[in-house]
Amino acid sequence: MNKETYKLGQGLSNRHITMISIGGVIGAGLFVGSSAAIAKAGPAAVLAYIITSILVFLVMRMLSEMAVMQPDTGSFSTYARKAIGPWAGFSIGWLYWWFWVLVIPIEAIAGAEILYAWFPQLPSAVYALAFIVLLSSANFSSTKSFGEFEFWFALVKVLAIVSFIVIGTLAVFGLWPLAQDVSGIANLYANGSFMPNGAGSVLAAILITAFSFFGVEILSIAAAESKNPQSKIKRATNLVLYRIILFFVLSIFLTVALVDWRSSELQKLGTFQYVLMTLNVPGTKLMIDTVVFIAVASCMNAAVYTSSRMLYALGSRQEAPHLVTQLTSNGVPTYAVSASTLVGLICCVVNYVFPGHVFGFLLSTTGAIALLVYLVIAFSQLILRKKLEQQGVEIPFKMWLFPWLTWAVILTIVSVLGYMFFSPSYRYETTLSLGVTVLVIICGIRVTSKQKHTD
Template identity: 65%
Template sequence: MSNISEKSPKLAESLSNRQIGMITIGGIIGAGLFIGSATAIQTAGPAIIISYALTGLLVFLVMRMLGEMAVIQPDSGSFSTYASTAIGPWAGFTIGWLYWWFWVLIIPVEAIAGAEILHTYIPSIPSWSFAVAIMFVLTLSNLMNVKNFGEFEFWFALIKVVAIIAFIIVALMAVFGFWPLADVSGVSNLYQSGGFMPNGFGAVLTGILITIFSFFGAEVVSIAAAESKNPQEKIRKATNLVIYRIALFYLLSIFLVVALVDWKSPGLVEMGTFQYVLSVLNVPGTKIIIDFVVFVAVCSCMNTGIYIASRMLFSLGTRNDAPKAVTNVTKTGVPKIAVLASSVAGFVGCYANYAFPGQVFSFLLSTTGAIALMVYLVIAVTQLRMRTQMEQNGVFPQFKMWLFPWLTWIVIFAILAVLGYMFISPNFRYETFLTLGVTTFILALSLIVTRKRITLKPWIINKNKDLNQV
């Protein structure tokens, strides 16, 4: 299945079971849940629960497709490697570089967000200093050993999980009238301010476009598992548990938010979703608690960003889709050049933000608007082609996507429909066209590189024959 040489450099298999387990949980919990969900709630009202449910179902099905392929061949390049095999080298090249581009821009976004939190508590130190410091520490951690990434992510994810579970317990007590610090109970906010779906079903579809990016990162398990023992078992287990994590961390927590507070409350956007709810419930120290959790969440996302970007770049290098230097690994199995290259790109983005505020970096970030959907689409098409080829050869995977090929086709059409809606929606058209522009550029580059490789191959073979005769 793979076209990677047997002599390709190998990454370490150092991630432990507990690290992989927590990484898969943390991968779907970002700062967007704690803060960004407020925008989604004010877009669709209480019906945002439907948006999260539909998005969660889509992500779950995509993860099942990815899990089917990853169990067959665990690989740090994940869907990019599989796309190269099933669709063509141009597809693996294009989606791999698009994915790398997404994450190297997310790295400075999270660093800047974390820096702003620290700056509010220590205003004497400029925000950019904190951003650089955070990026430096996490880059250094990723350079030393993959265990460091795993350990950082274990504790980051654990804090996020504990925070959400604590929020759910407090919110449930309030809903059932057992919270002693505030006279808030029941679920009347679900229907009293304009009804459950105050802005119509169109707003629910818009809510999907906002929420889908909160889930991006769930696919990290298919990349991280390649650096652990018995990756097939970990991928299978993590994929099966994704639906329960989505239901607990997203659906239940968002349901409790819209049940306890009016969806039109300006405080939701001003303070952030969880902070506003806890402030309504008069929880002591709400601001510092949420600031700490959000800081951990952005550090977790940045830590994951450096890891994912470097592993995707490493995989591109092993397939000759990136400079061969990025495949150099240390004695501990860390692709140091790939880590440094990804971090340097992040530092450049961070510099652009502070040197040209509201200009260059905002433009670059807009180019990532539809990349998540592009990745999901490629995963679905790859799984469709790969599974079809396997079954034609009489091979049937043990870990299967259900109702193949009908469910796969439904997912493909659903993603295409969402992309089409983004093209016609005034709120998303700009980012979608910029993403299309970047995709077209990388696709053209992939065709040039692929054609050059095909042209050079006969020459290299003949040259080697001549050298052997000598």
């Protein structure tokens, strides 16, 4: 059972990749956490979601340009290595692994709280640990098992959002029979104007929305474990923008059109639950809790998969212990899955043993990693595209208006990072994230320089 004998599986079908690309960006952040963006910007949160949608779509287009040329489980860490240098591939790969490993306990804790509310007979810590063990088992058996879980998880999330949009649209036009005095779009401007907290509030909301979208890049990792990955990447990327606008922008638009964004209940209950309760939809709390639980399970399933595949890619480049590259006959890197799951379990235990202290500190170290990943993708595409054009290589799937759009994305991300660093609300997390990044880069330079001398 070794890397030379077996290869990563190709168990992901068209429907798996399609649902992963759809469901990858739909997490509990949309169903519940989007209320935080609305609290920052009021109805103008819609603008924050539109801007972030376009930014994420452009980043995905850049990533897909590289992925179509070279499908790879290491994805952007492999491209960063080629474009910027081995230290960059090492650094962004480990930072990305660290981000998703910490997502495992975050989602386990969130799911455990829902289970505890339903079945208080057991402590929430027991539910959290069982949650991790159960979902990680899907990643141990085969890549197809991960795909099946994600397919059904994503399908439920999509159906929930479509149902919300249908009910909300009917309510806006005064056609929802259960709602009284809830119709029209007056709430967009009647409660302190469309942009009550100024243009700066939209930028603050972008910071919240940007992390809600993180996960769409998993498509480029998962596609490497499918047949004909190039066509799947092209198709999914072309549809990303429409899906994001449909699911995120339209949902938030209906929310701020139907309810008063200033309501304390909106923050307390979460976006979807508050709107549906306002519209007198029966069984709202149970339905939303169920959908959020499934969204949490989906995110953890993706976290175990993504962190293990990135660790495998690092190991295959001798930037992680060689043991993590060992595969089963089904093409599963079980040691990489085990290592990622174990770290997630340890962090989960730490949260319950030292509540509100150590785990909160660890979580703060990931505050800016999503934007750093986007920044590295943009720089990698910029450099590799120029090299390929100089060599006269045909590029089958291009980023538009190169290099102007690429530079626009880079400047936007740098501006947001700068705002985070100087903003009192985000300075702590940003400083910790950048501190961890510097430490990882130093390690990357040392490790890759030793490899170079050995070679």
